[in-house]
Amino acid sequence: MKVQRLPNSKTKMAFAAIIMKKAFHSASGQLSNSPQGICNVRMSGEELLSRLLDRKWALTSPDSKIHQIKLFTTTEKHGGGPLGGISFLNNTCPFLGDDMIMRDEDRCFYVVRDDLLHPLVNGNKARKMDALLPLLEDHIVTDLVTCGGCQSAHATAVAVSCAERGLKSHLLLRGEQPQILTGYNLISTIYGKVTYVPRTHYAHRIEMLKSYANLVAGNNGDVVWCNEIFEASLTAQKSRASCLGQMDAHKGIDNCRKKVLIVNEGAGDAVALLGVFRLLQYLSQDHLLGRKRAIKFVVDAGTGTTAVGLGLGAICLGCVPLFNTLLVKLSRGF
Structure with missing residues (x-):
């Protein structure tokens, strides 16, 4: 890095x-x-x-725990490197607000513990999915297609979140399948449908996502992009109650066909x-x-x-x- x-x-x-x-x-x-x-x-x-x-x-x-990490210089060496003579203390209940300004401690930093939001969907991945997941339900999405690296935390977040809501996730992962599945790659395989894509093909992400989504949708299904349903939610003129009632009326029809949503790599969409x-x-x-x-x-x-x-x-x-x-x-x- x-x-x-x-x-x-x-x-x-x-x-x-x-x-x-x-x-x-x-x-x-x-x-x-x-x-x-x-x-x-x-x-x-x-x-x-x-x-x-x-x-x-x-x-x-939206709450998240905030920890304070204090740094102390020590005479003992804890390994090599520039941090060898430094010790760390994790304060899980630090002074914040006005108390933080008054104390103004220099040798410290704060950590927003978004890694505690969910056992598998954590960190900024949970934040990126925060507004998107309700839109999937509002627009009656059946399948979600996205892409990422072999150890993509984003792909895992999508797979787990979709599985929790009864939706199907299709994950296009860059490169070859590893001999032994580990980490995010293993979790993605458990919760979603993984397809490994050659790097030359993956380089053209937009065409790759569109082509695969059309295959999932079939002849009778629909394919939409993430930003399309987001903009639709912003420009809708009807009230939420009216929209929800309209969607309920059409559920019988929509449940017979697939509605495939494309989410960009890393959830790099405006809704995120x-x-x-x-x-x-x-x-x-x-x-x-x-x-x-x-x-x-x-x-x-x-x-x-x-x-x-x-x-x-x-x-x-x-x-x-x-x-x-x-x-x-x-x-x-x-």
Whole structure:
């Protein structure tokens, strides 16, 4: 791993901003295309975020435990390397909010324990699926197609989440099947249908996903992209109750045919940002991290969706943090 800016972060930010403007437009019905209208979006960032987050969620609560890791210099060497003379203390009940500002301890950092959200679907994967999973139920999706590396945590999250809801997941994994299944690869195989794809074919992800989804759907099924159902949920003019009633009326027909949803690699879709927004809104409460001090977030990144979500959410909330993004580089075997 190395610290590096994501080359496509600006593209993702621009795309996400367009989606957010559409959300604001559909919610208020008053946004114009004039410069004055765009300015109103910028000034109403917190209101926009509140409207976006007014929806059903997979996680019952956005809460996450926050631990404080304190660093101590010791005379004893605990192995080689630059951290050989440093000891760590995990404080599971740290002072937060105003107490954190008053103490202002330098030799420490905080860890948001999203790895405790679910035994198998954890970390930012649970956040990315937070807003997506209810949409699968609302749109009566039967099958989900996605892709990733051989040890893809995203593929595992999709497989487990779909299995818990009685849906079928189809996972296109890059490379060859390993002789011994381990880690995320093993879990993906247990909970989903895994297909190994040659790297030359996998390089053309969009065509690969579309082609496989059409095979799953068959002649009578439908194929939709993740961003299509997300935008549909933003631009729908009818009330939720009306929409749900309409879906119930058509369930008999829709259950006879497959509806296949395509989710991009790493859940790199706009809807995945909402779960990250929700997390940041929770963390920005006064009794937790608040908004009164600069917070430097260190985020490991593959597609960069989590980093973009944190950045956009911070802008909307009026607390722009500093970011160090760790771009994960995996060996050829994965």
